[in-house]
Amino acid sequence: MMSINQPNILVIDDEASICKGCSLILGEHNYSVSSRTKGKDGLREALAGQYDIVLLDIRLPDIDGMKILASLREKKPQTQVIVMTGYSTVQNAVEAMKGGAFDYLAKPFTEDEIVLAVTKAIEDKRLRDENILLRKQLFERFDFNNIVGEDPAILEIFERIKRVAATDSTVLITGESGTGKELFAGAIHVQSSRAANRYVTLDCSTLSSSLLESELFGHVKGAFTDATHDKKGIFNVANHGTLFLDELSNLNLEIQSKLLRVMESGEYKPVGDSHTVKTDVRIIAATNRDLAKLVAEGSFREDLYYRLNVFPIRIPPLRERKEDIPRLAYHFLRLFCKETGKRIEGFSDDALVLLMNHSWPGNVRQLRNTVERLVIMTDHGFLNRDILTPHIQIDGRSDPSAPNKVPETWEELKSVKKHLLENIFGQMEEKFLVKALTECQGNITHAAQKVGMQRSNFSALLKRHGLSADNL
Template sequence: MNKILIVDDEPNICNGCKLILIEEGYDVDTAMNGSEALEKLFEQNYDLVLLDIRLPDISGIDILKQINEKRLDCFVIIMTGHGTVENAVDAMKNGAFDYITKPFDDKEIIKATAKALENRTLARENKMLKKQLYDRFSFDNIVGENHQIKEIFDKIQRVAALDSTVLLDGESGTGKELFANAIHAHSKRAGNRFLAMDCNTFSPALMENELFGHVKGAFTGADKTRPGIFEIASEGTLFLDEIANMDMNIQSKLLRVLENGEFKAIGSGKVQKTRARIIVATNMDLKKRVAEKKFRQDLFYRLNVFPIYIPPLRARKDDIPKLAYHFLKRFSRETGKQISGFSDDALEMMVNFEWPGNVRQLKNVVERLVIMSDTHQLSRGFLSDHLEIKRKGGVPDIQTPKTLDELKAAKKKFLTVYFGKIEAAFLSQAISRADGNITLAAKNAGMQRSNFSAMMKKHGIVADKSSD
C-alpha cells in the first residue's frame, strides 16, 4: 500500500485530502506545519508528499530542499494558491514532480496522486534494473586479477562516463561483449538499452535493415515500417561485434552516423538522428584490413578513439584457476552437484593448456566436466578426455585391447582423439582459407553452414570470426 503525507496548515485541506485518498486505498498521514512534516519524513518512509508551499514555520521550498539533500525516496506534489504559481514552478525546478492549484476538486487530487505514484513506481523499477545491471557487470563479477585485466578495469572506469566510441580488440572467446556490457553498466546510459549485433551473422542487405530499419513499401514484403537498432538504441549503447566483417557500403553509412549521428531508413528520404553510444569489437587486425582495402581508413580512425585490448587466456595463465573454480561453482550449483574442486595435476594441466578458444572454451569444458562427472573431485585423467592434449607423434595413447568390448572402446577412443584432430584441422584450415568467414568456409568445404557450425561446436573450435 502506498503511503502518503499531506502537509498543509489548513485543517480542512488536510482532512479533506486524507478522506479522499483513504477511500482510494492509500495509507495517509497529515502534518500541520513544516517541523512536524520533517519529523515524520525523517522517521518514516513515504511514497508521496502533498506539500503546501506556504507554511507558518518553514516554507515548502525549504522542505523540498531537505528532501533532496537527505535523498529521501519520495515524490513531491506542491499545493499552491493562484498567487504563488510562480513559486510552484520554481519548486518543480528543485525536484518537485508536479503542482496543483487551490482550490482543487476530488478528481484533480486523485488524478495527480495516481500519476505521481505511477511515475515513482517506474523510477524505482528503472533504478532497480540499473542496479541489477551494474551488479551483474561490476568488476567483482568479471573474474581476473592479472595486471592486464586490472588495466582494462581502469580504462573502463575512465571511458564509461563519456560517450566516446570504444574499440575492443581481442581473440574470439576473450569476453569482449562482457566488457562492452561493463562499459554500459558503468555509464550514465545504464538505465537505457544495451543492444548487441554480430556483423558476421547477416548479409549486407539484412545488416543494413537491422541497423537502419525500413519504411513501409521499401521493398517486397515490407508491409509496415520497422525501426532499426540505431533508432531503438538511441539513448542507450549499441555494441557492434566483428566489425571487420562489415560490408564496405554499410561502412560508409556507419561513418556518417559516427560523424553526425544521422542515418536514413531503407526506402526513406528522411534523415533521422540517433544518440546511441557505439562500442565495436574485432578479432582481426583492422590496420591490416585497411591496407588490404577491405576496411575504410576513415572509419578505422573514427572507431579507434579509445582502443582496449583484451588479452587471450594463455597470456594470463594466473587467472585460469580462478576462472575454472568460478565456472565449477556456477555449474555445480545449476546441476545440483557437490563437486569440491580439481586435483592438483588436473589444475596444472588446465594452466598449461593453450586454450585456443579462450575463456569461452574453458567455460564450455568445465560445464561439460560437471555434467559428466559422478565424483566429488575432477581428476587429470577425467580432464584429459575432454581436452585435445598433444602426444608424441600425434598418436593417442591407447593400450592393446584384450577383449572385443575393449577393442570397440579403443576404436571409439581412436576415432574421437586421433581422427578428431584431423577433423578439427580440416575445420581450422577451411576457416583460415575463407579469411574467417564461416559461411564461405562451409561453402568451400562443400558443407551446409549448419553442419559446419555443428562440427565446430563438437570440437570446441572458435573461429577468428565467430561471435563472442
C-alpha cells in the first residue's frame, strides 16, 4: 500500500522469504512496504509508483539487477536504491555502488543492518529533497521577475548584473539600508554559472572577530580552547559557489588582510593549521557605509577596497527613483493580499502621491513594511490618503517604539510585530480619542456620536487609554 506520510519501500527479490522478512521487519518500523519477486514486474512497479527506497536483489532470474538500477537512476533519480547481494557477489556490490546505488547489504543480513541501511537512505533522501526545495526557493526569490523596477537606474543595474554574473569577478554592492543589496547579490548568483553550487551568506556585523575568522576559514582541533574537533569554514563549504559578505565594513584589519590573501591566491589556512587549502569562491560584498571614507580614516584596507571595487554596483535610494514607488507598492500589496487572502482593490491616486513624496529613509524595506501594516489594518476597498497618512508619519527609523534589534526567531518576530502594531495603533487610537473629545469640548456623548461609536464603547476606550474628559 502506498502511503503519503510513511516512507514507501519496494523490495525486489526472487526469494519470497526475503520479501516477506523485509516487509515484516520494516513494517514494524513504520515503513510501508511492497514487494515483487519478478525483476521486470518490480521495475515496472518502481517506475510507476512513488517509492522512496527500492531494496534490490542484484541477481534475478529474469533480468539483470544492474539494468534495473541503471533504469531507476535515469528515470527516478529521487528514489534511493539499496542493493542486496550474496557473499559470492561482493564484486557486484562494488559495481552497484559505482552505478549509483546508495548502499548495499550482504546476504544474509541482520534486522539491525537492514533497518540501519534504510534509515540512512531515508535521511539522505530527506536532505537531498530539502536541498532541492531550498535551491528552488533561492531561484524564485532572486528571479528578476521578483525584483521590481523600471527606473533607468535600476534597468542599468539589471544590465550590469547580467554581464557580471557570467564572470567570476568580485562585485561590490553599495546602497543605503533596505535598498535591495541582498536581493541583487542573490540575483547575481542565480544567473551565474555557479548557480548549481552553494550560495552562502555571511553577515559580518553579527559575529565577533575571532568567530568570524573560524567561520570563514574553519579551524583544526585544538586551535583554541573550544575547538574540540575540526570545523569546515565557509571557504570550504562554498567552494565553487558564491559567498555573499554582507556589511563587510565590519571586518577588522587583520581579517581584511586574510580575506585579501584568499582573493589573490585562492589559498587560505584554517585557524591553527599549518597547511594551506585551495578554494574557488566568487565573492559578492555589500555595505551601506562609504568604504572610500573608511579607507581615508584608516579603518579599511586600501588594497582590499580596490580589489573589491573591480565591479561596483550602487543601488540608488528609493527617493531617487520615485517612479518605481507605485510599482513596488502594488507589488507588495499583491504579495500581502495573497498571504492574507484579503481583497484590497489598490491605492487611490492621492495615496500614491503621498507614497511618492515620502522620503523613505528605510527605503524599499520600509515601503514593504508599511504596505504589510496597511494590509493588516484594512479589509477591503481602496487604500486612500486618510488610511495611509498615520502610517507614513509614524513609520521610519526615528520611531522610538521600533526596536533596532533584528529578531532571532519566528516567535520573537511575531512578538515584535504584535508589539509594533499595538504601539502604533495605540498611538493612533489615543490621538483619535483626544481629537474627537477636544472638538466636542469634552462632551463624551457628542464625541461618540461624531465618530459614529456607541457612547459606552467610546468611554470604555477612553478608560483603556487612561483618558477622561477632565484631563484633556
